[in-house]
Amino acid sequence: MDVLYTIFIDPFVQMAEAPDFLLQVVWEGFVAGILYALIALGFVLIYKASGVFNFAQGIMVVFAGLSLVGLHEMGVPALLALIMAIGVMAILAICIEKFVMRPLVGQPDIILLMATIGMTYFLIGLGEFIFGGEPKQMITEELGLPTGSTAFEMDNGGLVILQHIDIAAAVIALIMVGGLAVFFNRTRIGRALRAVADDHTAALSVGISLNQIWAIVWFAAGIVALATGIMWGARSDVSFALEIVALKALPVLILGGFTSIPGAVIGGLIIGIGEKIGEIYWGGLVGGGIESWLAYMIALIFLLFRPQGLFGEKIIERI
Template sequence: MLYNIFIDPFVQMVQMPDLLVQTLWEGLVSGVLYALIALGFVLIFKASGVFNFAQGIMVVFSALTLVGFYAKFSSWGFSGHAAAFLALLLAAGVMLVLAMLVERVVLRPLVTQPDIILFMATFGITYVLIGFGEIVFGGDPKQMIANELFLPSGSVDIEMLGGLVSLQKIDIAAAVIASLMIVGLALFFQKTRIGRALRAVADSHKAALSVGISLNQIWVIVWFAAGLVALVTGIMWGARSDVSFALEIVALKALPVLVLGGFTSVPGAIVGGLIIGVGEKLGEFYWGPLLGGGIESWLAYVIALVFLLYRPQGLFGDKIIERI
């Protein structure tokens, strides 16, 4: 038994390196998408100090909105690609309206309340979006309009290490687009005036207000950015499977990513996402048969629990010391 757990998986990795590369690639793609979801959590937490539990359902809601608009435009006679990109613009507009509504209806009235009140408010936002989404779009899975958005299909087979490694083209596109978006958002919030204002708000709301920074505007910008992140994530995950409310469970994989990387760190979201993505794929492929499978559904949370025990602030989080 000990041999099967501690030695045999590594023997398999050495004997079949092509399968190891295949598994690592699939883990990297999942990890980049997890990191993109986690980035939405990080942006809102940095700006308001509130953990946005609704980020997961925002991924689903934005994707359903895109598919819903596309179906409507197609019924009006628009061509496939034209309908898809019009739907994409309107879906982004819906996320902007959602950001403005959240700021006006939720954040502004509760700004003086304890963080736990704002956290519970994001639960309310979650169930409002679920209910509204089910009323408007129904509960049946929808097919993502990948071809209409010029996302590739098929696979690329590469001979390496004595075997064949198959790379799905949609996975390559997802990894590239998600990576570019992560880098773009990181540079935007690091190098621009809005980014400096965001960092000021993250350090102290009162200090930011004292130098003329509008919390309301910053919150709208950050929630809109998180909405765009959710939209891109919904497109990529939806292109790999169907668009349904089950995607919210996938989106919540960002929670262990945040525990690993730190709730306020963009680099932490990236590194944490890659660790979780690669770790769960390796665990499922090499150790899953020993435990009857299903490791991929819970391994991420076990890794997060271990980090909570030994480094609760995460790899890149700030260690907070309170003096009494």
């Protein structure tokens, strides 16, 4: 009976007794979810355009962040370093299209996946060669991003603390999602991109330049990676360990669907908030540390009932 109480009643009693703390947990989960969603967005962009699961998205986050901080360390003013980092991601996109994607057109998806794994290790090596292996502090204040926090005192005497950088992350993520939605649905390039995603050959036959579209979409994924690198770097540091955190986007993608931008956001929020609530209120029952696998469990259960994800396209292939 005690076991049932501990699992099914006690966590909710804790939530009711300390609503300020519950609010804080939900907020932290929301911020983590936004960051997961940003990483997942990068995956979705590439997958939509080329059907490739871009294993290199995590290292692109690190590489973009390191470029920004590394350039600033070399004496480049922060805003100019930001523009130059965007330039670095543009060059990277062009190189990926020219030297990786173009030679592999028409190859099976697994070959393209392997190519992105190869790119991951190449970018790790290149990043360490250029910027060194030390973690670097994000230039948050220099970029004009807010620092510090605001604490709200609740009726029960508890505190809810909101970090200004987390609020900025949420706002920037929403702007990026909105911008990308407009880009995909309202612009000529966006429509061309969707055509390429549907059928490469058909898109080519109506005069859409596959090469140009791929370069653009990898560049867009690079911009998303830079935004993620800045936001996550401000919360901890820009280090190669971030590359592993980026794999948290996997359950988000399973949940939200590999082709849906709103799906990435909703999936990110479900995973972010779900894992925080799970860890805080139920993690102690099994010694803690459940966060690292809980997200995958949520995604796996979801997969059993809706394999295409919340907003993914259900594809039926005729045999």
